Amino acid sequence: DQQVKQNSPSLSVQEGRISILNCDYTNSMFDYFLWYKKYPAEGPTFLISISSIKDKNEDGRFTVFLNKSAKHLSLHIVPSQPGDSAVYFCAASALGSGTYKYIFGTGTRLKVLA
């Protein structure tokens, strides 16, 4: 049972436009969410996180939105740059339950076209 789902395996966006990556989850105990970016042959790199007490967190070009009632989060990248081309993973954990492990989605490959 996939508790964290990224239903779009790939996404292509023109440079300068907005990239929107989506993630859905099923476990209502999840209270901490993260986005990671991964380049080939490298480990995932932390991008941005959000706690369930918030519905938005912004860091530069990256904004994460959380809709708890829909069990949905999204990552917005504005403006998109060619260097943003990578695989993006969302992850969730249930820190309030004392569970520190992250459950990852299967990833979305973003390609930013110059």
Place this chain on the structure above:
Amino acid sequence: GAGVSQSPRYKVAKRGQDVALRCDPISGHVSLFWYQQALGQGPEFLTYFQNEAQLDKSGLPSDRFFAERPEGSVSTLKIQRTQQEDSAVYLCASSFMNTEAFFGQGTRLTVV
């Protein structure tokens, strides 16, 4: 150290061979995680340490997998009698308590 360091980067093992994968976490990081990533998939949780205590090993796929962190710093993931289905990238991550985890570059294990 500057980041999480894993060694070796690549390992080819013959089926049935034992392997040991090493992780050097970021200095001062209390939490350490091991994940397994198959091709085209997201990382799958294997085990979690808080200092030297292994608090969660629910993701270890079989009793052939064993992890330790005896002094609360460096960790080793050992796989005994490797099988082809063990072929994957093994990722180590560390964090300071409940903050975001930082990943190493991974060890790509190929069992032939």
